[in-house]
Every structure is written in C-alpha cells, then in structure tokens.
Amino acid sequence: MNELLEQFAAAYAAREEELPGFAEGRSGLHYPAAFLFIGDRAAEAAVSLTELNARKYDNAAGIAYFHVATNGLSEDALDRHPQAVRFRWDAFGSRSTEENTLRRDTHRAFVHSQADHLYELNRDLRRSSRMLSESGRLFASFDRLHLSVVVHADDVMNVLTPEISLLAGAVFGQSFKSVQTDLYVLVSDQEQSDSFGYSSSVGVSFLRELDLMQRPEYAFSAPLQVTENRLKIDVNHAPSPLFDLVYILSDKNERGIAAPGGLRGAYEIICHAHLLKNRRRDAGTAASIAGTADEQPLEGLKTGAGQYNNSAFKSGLSGESGRRGLASGGFARVTRPDRSIALAVLYQFARGLNRRMRDIPDTPAAEQLAKLELDRVHMRGRAERLAPDEGKLEDMNGIMSSSVSYSSIRRMSLAEAEETLFGKAAESFFRGNFEGEAQRYLGEADIGRGLREYASRAAAEDARHGLYRIAAWSDPSESAQAAPSALLERMREAMLERDGAREELDALYGGIVEDQPFKKALLRDSQNVRNFVRYFFEQVYGLKLRILRLDMEIEMYRRYEDALVELHSQYKATIRRVEQLEERLRRAAEYSARSADDYIGQNLMPYYERVVDAVMRDAEDRRGRDYYFEERRLGDLAALVSERPEDAYGTGGGSAGSGSGSGGAPGASGLPAPSYGRGILSGISEAGLSAMHAGERRLLQRLQELCVREILGAEPLAQTYEQELLRRANVAVEYENRETMTKEDLFRILYRKLEERASITLRLFDYTQEHRHEEKYFFGDGNGEFMRYALNEEETSRIYRVGYVHERRSDGVEKLNLMGGFHIEDLMYYRNGRVYYDAYVKAGYLFHAIDAGSLPEI
Known part of the structure; x- marks a missing residue:
C-alpha cells in the first residue's frame, strides 16, 4: 500500500510542477x-x-x-x-x-x-x-x-x-x-x-x-x-x-544537530551550488528571446540583490596567507507540501464518501421486511409453495377404510372415528405425502439466494447507500431495530397462530361425529359414512395442512434469520475493508503531514477537510446528490471490494505494505511516478491493521483515479504556496477574530524558518567570525511577495552577499546559504x-x- 500511495503523491507533485504558474520556469545550465x-x-x-x-x-x-x-x-x-x-x-x-x-x-x-x-x-x-x-x-x-x-x-x-x-x-x-x-x-x-x-x-x-x-x-x-x-x-x-572549489558537506549542522534526511540536504546543496555557478543568463538564450529570461527586476526591492560571482566567492575564501579555504553550505525550502496535500485530500475524499454512504435514511423494520420480501405475505406464499395444495387432500378419500356402519361411529369422537375407519393409514398418508414432501422441498431450497440477489441488486442500484443499508438492515443485534428483530416478531406471530390452530385441531378431534355439520341422509348408512369421511379430511386434515404450512413458515423464519446473520457478516466484512482503508489513509496522511515539518505541515488535515467538503458539496449541488456514486465514478462499491475468485491466487492482492509493480510504474494520474530514496511514508507503522485485502487495493486505486479527476484539479487547490499557507494558518480562526495571522506575520515566520533550516551542514571547532565568508541566495519567483519580503529583510543589516535566482514558479521558494574560508583543521x-x-x-x-x-x- 505504501508504494501505491508514494506513486500517487509523487505523481500529483510532478503534475503540479508542470502546471502553468507553478514551476514551468525551471532554471537552465549555461x-x-x-x-x-x-x-x-x-x-x-x-x-x-x-x-x-x-x-x-x-x-x-x-x-x-x-x-x-x-x-x-x-x-x-x-x-x-x-x-x-x-x-x-x-x-x-x-x-x-x-x-x-x-x-x-x-x-x-x-x-x-x-x-x-x-x-x-x-x-x-x-x-x-x-x-x-x-x-x-x-x-x-x-x-x-x-x-x-x-x-x-x-x-x-x-x-x-x-x-x-x-x-x-x-x-x-x-x-x-x-x-x-x-x-x-x-x-x-x-x-x-x-x-x-x-x-x-x-x-x-x-x-x-x-x-x-x-x-x-x-x-x-x-x-x-x-x-x-x-x-x-x-x-x-x-x-x-x-x-576550483571544495565543498565539505555533512549530515550534521553547525550546532551538531543531525539532519533528519541524512545527506539528502547535501545533495540539494550540490544541485543548487552547481546552478549558481553554471546558470544560464546570457541574452541569447531561448528564454531571453521569448521574454522569459531569468534576470527580472524585483519590484519594490530597496537596492537590488546581487548575482553569484565565482571569482568573488573564491576570493572571500582565501586568507592573508593565500591558502585556499574550503566551503560548505546549507539548504532549505518553503513549498506547498504537494505530496502531503495529495494524501490529505485523498483521505478526506475517502472519508467524505464513507460519511455519505453511512448516512442511510431511516426505514421502519416492517418496511425493511417488505423490501426484503420477508414479511408474512411473502413468507406465507413460500410456505404454501413448499407444502402440497388443498387439492391433494382429495386423494385421501381413496384411502381404504374399514367396513363400518355410520350408526357404529356416530357417537364417537372424531379421533376415535379416525382410528376405527383408517387406523394409522390416514396419518401415515399425510406424513408421507404432505409433511415429507414439504420437508424435501425445504431441504432443496436455497433459502439465502433471494436475499443475496436482492442485496447484490440493491448495492448495485444504490451505490451511495446500498452497501451500508444491507449491513444495517441485516444487523441481528437487539438494539439495531432492523429486519432480524422484525423477523422474530413475525415468527412469534406465526407461532401464536400455529398454537391456536393446534388448539382448534384438538377441539375438532374431541367433537362427536353426529354433531359435525356434514350432510346426513336418512336410512342411507353408507352414504353418511362417505359424507363424514369427505368432511373429516377437509376439516381435520385441512387444518393439519394449515398447521404444516405454519410449521414451514416458522422454520423458514429461523432459516432466514440465519441467512440474514450470514448476509450481515458478509457485508460487515466488506464495510470493514472500506473503513480499514479509510483508517490506513488517515494514518498515512497524518504521518506525511508530520513529516512535512512542524510549520509547513500545520493544519493540513482540518484545512483540507473543509476544502474537500466544499468541492464535493459544490459538485453535488450542480450535478446531483449521487454524483460521486454514479457508475462511471465509484459505482458498485460492494462488487469492487468483495471477494473475487482470482483473489485466492494473489492476483491484485498483497500485504498492507506492498505495492504493485516497480517504483517506475505510472501513478494514478497516468504520470510516471518518480523514484525517491526516502519516501514520504518511510517508516509508517500499520500496527493494528490486518493485511491489505485485494478488494481494498482495488478500491484504493479507484479512489485515487477519482481523486485526481474530480478533486485535485479543482480551483480551490490551485493556490500559490503563500496563499495556501496563509489560509491553512487561519483555518481555525473565526470571522473577525483579532488573532488572525496576517500575511506579514506569515512571511516573518517563513523567513525565520528558512534561515534556521539553511544552517551550514558542517560542524566546525573554533571558527571565528572574522574568517567567515558568507553568501545567501534565494531561488523562486523574483516578483513574488515573499521573495521581495525576504530580500528586503536581508538588506536591512546584512554583512554578507545576498542574491537570488529568478524562477517562474509559485509553488515555493528555496534558500541556499554558502559559507567558506575554513580549513581542514577547523x-x-x-x-x-x-x-x-x-x-x-x-x-x-x-x-x-x-x-x-x-x-x-x-
């Protein structure tokens, strides 16, 4: 996962560098x-x-x-x-x-x-x-x-x-x-x-x-x-x-404090020191002809800033003895933390989508049952289809009966009459042809199929709420007020009805034959027996058939309860993957924000929570509340995250820390993702989270694609580093609050941070000020507000040479401090x-x- 996020963040940073106004004005070598x-x-x-x-x-x-x-x-x-x-x-x-x-x-x-x-x-x-x-x-x-x-x-x-x-x-x-x-x-x-x-x-x-x-x-x-x-x-x-020059560069600064990036700062110094010495600046370059030469006047600068002069720098390194001194440097930058921004935006986007999915409308449990086709109407219909219909009761009239006269049974109870006429034959026929048939159909039925099909259909048709709705509706906990609790209520209703039918059956069996309301004929004994038998099967075994159907209905309630529990477990596991991905993105974003440093990374999470929420609400207001859940965007989340046959063989799977492909694979934006020695997520701990599921990886890739297409290119994110930092600094400030940070306050802090972090990357023993030659250079938009502020600040009381390299960019400013004149023994x-x-x-x-x-x- 770390590698996927590295690629995503690096691709966004690379894309920002190519945008007009951000860093299209890269310097050139002469x-x-x-x-x-x-x-x-x-x-x-x-x-x-x-x-x-x-x-x-x-x-x-x-x-x-x-x-x-x-x-x-x-x-x-x-x-x-x-x-x-x-x-x-x-x-x-x-x-x-x-x-x-x-x-x-x-x-x-x-x-x-x-x-x-x-x-x-x-x-x-x-x-x-x-x-x-x-x-x-x-x-x-x-x-x-x-x-x-x-x-x-x-x-x-x-x-x-x-x-x-x-x-x-x-x-x-x-x-x-x-x-x-x-x-x-x-x-x-x-x-x-x-x-x-x-x-x-x-x-x-x-x-x-x-x-x-x-x-x-x-x-x-x-x-x-x-x-x-x-x-x-x-x-x-x-x-x-x-x-010509010798630079000694260490992974500790003048105060002996270790640099967090090791020698990474030294490599930056090499790159920028080489640029100072070999910078393209003659009037015959393509940039000059096009009117975009590096040398641009700085509006508002008091006396102007100098350019690097190699001869003057070498001269400053030489002492009275003529012995050539050595040099060192320090480097710092203030930029939009684009990679950290990318991860913060990705997390807030995923969080916003999850929040919308979790916000399911309230639905009464009875209505849930009806939509799931688990109400009594549907359950009775299923029970009736499981047991033979009433027409088959006619077949019972063909059961061989004893040759008894009506007069011999008319004072008997119905139970006694059944025993006299049929013995155990009628009961055996019912058990084999009705109860046995119903049990066989019940055993062959795939009870959960209809639920699964409905759930799959609902999740696909309602990408916004479907996944969470099915999980909520199938929640078996008593406090959930969901379908399982309503299902138990319906089962209790069926059981009460069955108990009533059984009592009715007992009463019916206890009745006297001649008291029953069947048609009786005078002096026609055999006809009365036949009429009684037909009545008996219609009433007694008709009631038994009703009880059988109620038994089937009750058994189906039990089985559907189990099916709902299984469905809930399945959809809860799917939701857990979605929420675990959100948690992983949160940890990655927070880790990256902390890595950006204590000031440049401040307020990243709350600020971009507001920005992303505003962008999403604006899109939904203009294009509909389900805009992000349409098929060509997020689509069927359940199908995306659920198990697939190929997942068992590792296709598209991987652990939480693994990536897909090599470091040079394209990022989510389609741009090639640069490779970096130490990534922004290096060392991130995912303790407490299980291994990343293949479905999470598919969802992460879809979220990255959506985030690039729908969020990262939005106008609120297209800001200069000065605007972005100032807005982030004031994100928690209420309207008209006197504590609001002004632009000058921000510039003062940034200027101090640059100077502190550009301290010389070398520790000397007893290097006095009189031997120290210093020069300081800024790299950035020469007409940018912060650049003008910084250069004017340097002019107030400087005792060193100050210069700048104009680069048409709005993503930040860099500072290179050069110092020299010391020797090996220092x-x-x-x-x-x-x-x-x-x-x-x-x-x-x-x-x-x-x-x-x-x-x-x-």
Whole structure:
C-alpha cells in the first residue's frame, strides 16, 4: 500500500510542477555539465542527483553522469539511466587484501602498469564524453565543461580522486576549451558502525591529501590516458590547486544537530551550488528571446540583490596567507507540501464518501421486511409453495377404510372415528405425502439466494447507500431495530397462530361425529359414512395442512434469520475493508503531514477537510446528490471490494505494505511516478491493521483515479504556496477574530524558518567570525511577495552577499546559504578522527599512496 500511495503523491507533485504558474520556469545550465562519482559510498548521491537535477534544470537531459565503483556494488537506478555510465572495477581479483594496507593497495592496483582496466576506463569515459558532445544544442555555450566530483570522506576508493578527476578532465577536455572542476566531499558524522575508528582514519587520510591537492604548489603527472593500441599518455596538472572549489558537506549542522534526511540536504546543496555557478543568463538564450529570461527586476526591492560571482566567492575564501579555504553550505525550502496535500485530500475524499454512504435514511423494520420480501405475505406464499395444495387432500378419500356402519361411529369422537375407519393409514398418508414432501422441498431450497440477489441488486442500484443499508438492515443485534428483530416478531406471530390452530385441531378431534355439520341422509348408512369421511379430511386434515404450512413458515423464519446473520457478516466484512482503508489513509496522511515539518505541515488535515467538503458539496449541488456514486465514478462499491475468485491466487492482492509493480510504474494520474530514496511514508507503522485485502487495493486505486479527476484539479487547490499557507494558518480562526495571522506575520515566520533550516551542514571547532565568508541566495519567483519580503529583510543589516535566482514558479521558494574560508583543521570531523588516525598509523596501518612525510602537517 505504501508504494501505491508514494506513486500517487509523487505523481500529483510532478503534475503540479508542470502546471502553468507553478514551476514551468525551471532554471537552465549555461555550459554542459558532468558529475563524477568515486567509490561505492557515492552510489546514493549519484541516484539522488540524477533525480534532483532532472527536476531543477530544463536542460538536464544534457548532463553526463559517471560513477567509478567496485564490481561488488549491486545494480540500482543509475545503471538504467540513459545519461549515466558506471565503471565497475575489480581491484584485486582473487587476491586477498589486508585492511591495514587496503587504501594504499587500491591505489597501487589502479596505477599498475600491466593492468588493463585503465583502457576500459578510458573507453567508458569517452563514451560519456560522446554523450556530452551530442547535447550541445541544449546549452547556450559549449566552450566550457563544469565537472563536479563527488566522494565520501571515508570511502577507501577516494585515494584515487586526483587520478580519476584529472583523467576525466583530460578526456572530457578534448571536446571543450576548458574544464572547471569542483569537489564535493560528503561526511557521514551520524554513522557509528562497528568500524567507526577505521572509517574515521580513512576520512582523515583523505582530508590530509585534500589539503595537499589544494595547495598552490600542487602538481601531478601520471600515464593515465590509454589509446586503442594500449599506448599510454601522461595526464599533467601544473602547480595550482587541483579543484576550483571544495565543498565539505555533512549530515550534521553547525550546532551538531543531525539532519533528519541524512545527506539528502547535501545533495540539494550540490544541485543548487552547481546552478549558481553554471546558470544560464546570457541574452541569447531561448528564454531571453521569448521574454522569459531569468534576470527580472524585483519590484519594490530597496537596492537590488546581487548575482553569484565565482571569482568573488573564491576570493572571500582565501586568507592573508593565500591558502585556499574550503566551503560548505546549507539548504532549505518553503513549498506547498504537494505530496502531503495529495494524501490529505485523498483521505478526506475517502472519508467524505464513507460519511455519505453511512448516512442511510431511516426505514421502519416492517418496511425493511417488505423490501426484503420477508414479511408474512411473502413468507406465507413460500410456505404454501413448499407444502402440497388443498387439492391433494382429495386423494385421501381413496384411502381404504374399514367396513363400518355410520350408526357404529356416530357417537364417537372424531379421533376415535379416525382410528376405527383408517387406523394409522390416514396419518401415515399425510406424513408421507404432505409433511415429507414439504420437508424435501425445504431441504432443496436455497433459502439465502433471494436475499443475496436482492442485496447484490440493491448495492448495485444504490451505490451511495446500498452497501451500508444491507449491513444495517441485516444487523441481528437487539438494539439495531432492523429486519432480524422484525423477523422474530413475525415468527412469534406465526407461532401464536400455529398454537391456536393446534388448539382448534384438538377441539375438532374431541367433537362427536353426529354433531359435525356434514350432510346426513336418512336410512342411507353408507352414504353418511362417505359424507363424514369427505368432511373429516377437509376439516381435520385441512387444518393439519394449515398447521404444516405454519410449521414451514416458522422454520423458514429461523432459516432466514440465519441467512440474514450470514448476509450481515458478509457485508460487515466488506464495510470493514472500506473503513480499514479509510483508517490506513488517515494514518498515512497524518504521518506525511508530520513529516512535512512542524510549520509547513500545520493544519493540513482540518484545512483540507473543509476544502474537500466544499468541492464535493459544490459538485453535488450542480450535478446531483449521487454524483460521486454514479457508475462511471465509484459505482458498485460492494462488487469492487468483495471477494473475487482470482483473489485466492494473489492476483491484485498483497500485504498492507506492498505495492504493485516497480517504483517506475505510472501513478494514478497516468504520470510516471518518480523514484525517491526516502519516501514520504518511510517508516509508517500499520500496527493494528490486518493485511491489505485485494478488494481494498482495488478500491484504493479507484479512489485515487477519482481523486485526481474530480478533486485535485479543482480551483480551490490551485493556490500559490503563500496563499495556501496563509489560509491553512487561519483555518481555525473565526470571522473577525483579532488573532488572525496576517500575511506579514506569515512571511516573518517563513523567513525565520528558512534561515534556521539553511544552517551550514558542517560542524566546525573554533571558527571565528572574522574568517567567515558568507553568501545567501534565494531561488523562486523574483516578483513574488515573499521573495521581495525576504530580500528586503536581508538588506536591512546584512554583512554578507545576498542574491537570488529568478524562477517562474509559485509553488515555493528555496534558500541556499554558502559559507567558506575554513580549513581542514577547523573540522570537528578531522579533530575527532585524528585521534583514531594516529592510533592506526602507530599500529602499522598504511593509508596513503604517497609518502606520508610529504603531506603538509595540519
């Protein structure tokens, strides 16, 4: 179920991003770009950045992705990405390796003169380069390539960072006039695995080498390029820092607080920092020609906001000594929480439908019986059809009787006369031909079929109330005032009538023959006997036939009572599935609202309860009260949710947590649902709910289709993030209440939230303000009210550079804080890890591929 909801929510968010006015103004890259990932640990970053870039850049189809990993890395989405190449390398083959020299040996295996992997790596890099060459039409200029290298600090393979980075730059550089390379180092501060000491030592080793790579005197030369004839060519790097900029990004912020999404924020920083540096902004772009260029004047801004200047930023990172500082960043966004909105709307829609279905009109129990054809008229008719009719009583006149005279029996009671005339023959005939026949027909009758057919017909014809009506009418509890209690009343009536008939029979049997009102003839003895016999069978056995029919009626009441209980159990189970689905949707919506964060997700449930209810009422007012229950919408709910033969074989079934199909399957809206590393429902607990039934899954899919078609596209949901947040903030406020939140109040809160959450994702030890260089950038609609407010606020007392990237969108605003000027020794990660590093080195571990003595002492 989680996967179905993930797809539904993601598809809605993707659809919103395509709507005019929401996010059709995606930014574009000026120069071609390539992302190089080194090591298995960078696999998650590779997959995430392909997704983030695709949503952020309008020319993301021209970005190349290259990942160097070990052959032990399992396949993921990157292996199937059309713009990605993954080079898997078996460093040691069948040879065993020791942990204490693993990092050094990895480097030696890579540069081994007789190994053939360099040829294969060159070939794959050229394949990636061809992809870049074919994407030239997507970019404003093809003179420069922006190469972003991503590594994990504690990944052993980062020892190859200079070799792989320079080789990639050399191969890509044959298609471009220049290649500008940035490095993004990912630090996992939160992880405390069994090998934390070794991992920290690897991280410190890499940071020491990185400090060397960024020195002005750093130079490099190695035979890394390989031709098709296996000829090797040197790759050279003249004395200068290896990377233009180096970002250190952690999963903890400056205050040491762990980020809830792990390194997800770091991937956002990479995406947006790359955009700042490589943003399309020349006047010759298609966007500019069409009048939609990124650079738009900000109405009402006091002095204007600056654009990103890479030279100025690098200059701010360098101290008086000339040593190049490192950079980090923080990222936050305020957006319409579209995925949480989708789930809240879906739940409120399902809840609204259920509320309408549960609101069945009151029907007296007697009327229920009549509609179910269980009233006495129908039950008597069934009883009469079960027992032979009165005409068969004529056959009893043929029963052989004793040759007695009328005078001998005229003073007898009817019981005595029957015994004298027939013995047990008449009773035996009645038992065999009347009672036996009735019992046989009763045994062959499918008592519940008519009820089931009526219930099925009623549920189909009245999709709004049918399911709940049948369940309510068949409720056997005494307090229900439903058909079963009325049925028992009718049964008691029949039993009283039967008791009266039995008393009448007893009285009749006790009567004297000559007192009975049959035709008597004088001096015709045999004729009087015949007349008495005919009278006797008509009256006595006619009464017995009536009692038999009452017995049949009473027995049918009992059986129909059981049939009603069974019908109630069936329809109650169907309703339970409907209500369990509603409960699951409620839990999912509430979990997602909480995940949106404490402010952006506030009042989601009560606000969208009102919105959905208003949309549904409006549709019903215009198109009829049963609009949502028509056949082409919800239709026959009972048939949708009930058991089907294929359910027994798992078709369409599944557990509560399973999905249907792969993560790339289309969502309910028909749009392809993006894949995300951590879904909005990750970790949701469905404890207390049974496994999801196949009928629930069918109903969920129908509800999703209806919700997309009927609710999510409605006008009340088409709001900018500012309008939506303000209305949600005031959802519980009464008219003219002085506590109503104003737009300025909202903007003040959002501005503070953005700044708090965009705190730098790196913990430093003693980093004073005088060494700190900061720049802050907003991404969003430059003429939006909140953007103007935020930029004006930044201008009041800022001591840092402020800028913005104009994007024609109304779904939110993002903020990227950049900070730099610190060095390796300022990192808490380095200071804590140095203790382990020194201990491991002292124990004989060899981490470096070069002489450790040649590394600058930090």
